[in-house]
Amino acid sequence: MAEPTLQTSFIPKKSLHSMRAPSSGTGVFLVIALVLFLASLTVAGVVYVRRVSLDKAINGPQGLKESLATAREAFNSDLLTTITRFDLKLSAGNELLNRHVTLVPLFEALNQYTLKTVRFTSFDYESAGGVPKLILRGEAQSFESIALQTESYVLSRQFKDIIFSNLNVDNKEKVVFELSMNVSTDLISYKEFRRR
Template sequence: MPSVTPQPPKTTFIPKKTLTKRDKSKSLRYSGWVTVFSVFLLVFSVAGYSALLLYKVYLEQRSEDLAVSLERAKGAFDPTIIEELKRVDMRLSSADQVLSKHVTITPLFVLFENETLQRIRYTQMSFIAKDDGAYQITMDGEADDYATIALQSDIFSDSRNVRDHIFSNLNLNSKGNISFKFSAFVEPGFLRYIAQLANNTQ
């Protein structure tokens, strides 16, 4: 009986077709993701650079606009004009101070005309400014009788602009009337010119 020699198994180093297709598919998928990511990164970088470039242009334009505005402001506020305005302001302030202290006796005449009884007549008047800012008025006059002087005193007592009034030296004169001397203090604010000006404009 003849002997049978076993044959060694055949060995090949050629990859199988299925393995080759699988590896190639994986490689293509990986390469595709890398390409997409690279394109996205490129687009993002270009967009960011463009935004920065536009912002730089905006800042440069803004800087130029501010420089122009500053030059216009310097022209509008010329130093010579500013100094002139300061001088005018000082003059106005001085005028305000003068007006605030200026006194007019016109309101005093109006006061006595409105609050003096017809049976009383004034013949002489003097007006003196006191150190405390008040003003003293002194007058000579005559009345028809003593009762008229008493009534006139009551009227002045109710006046808010006349204070500390006194009727003195009451005497019967040759005409049958009662002569007297009158003195009183007038509130400073009542005679201020600026106060009268404000009242006239209301």
């Protein structure tokens, strides 16, 4: 039988060249970082050059500010003053027209929606707080006429908050009353009247 050989050294006899350390990939990250750095430097340079050129175009001789100042001096200031005054007058006239009131359509609506059995003896108009209001006194042939009159005004949609009060029968067997009601602002607006 053969004798087993005993290993006297623990140092390997094979070459270690075949064992290499694995590559860590830092080279790829370094290249990417370098490319990004160069790109950011390029963009910063372009932005700086663009800013300087725009600054020269605006503030430099024959720039936009200079052109604007020249155009402003060339513009006729008297004409500008005249146009401004005319615009103010037009605005004031338009405001007056928008607030102007005409009672013609109101009387037409009263004529159209008032029953033949109802007659008014007094007419008061007021506009408190921008809400046009009528206070009318009159007489009707009966209480039924007043009820029908209320319905007629409600259906017209021109009158709101219709209140008949102080109802009494006079010595002629007529029902006397006081009527208060709000009027639609479109009904008395001169501007709306002109559009019809």
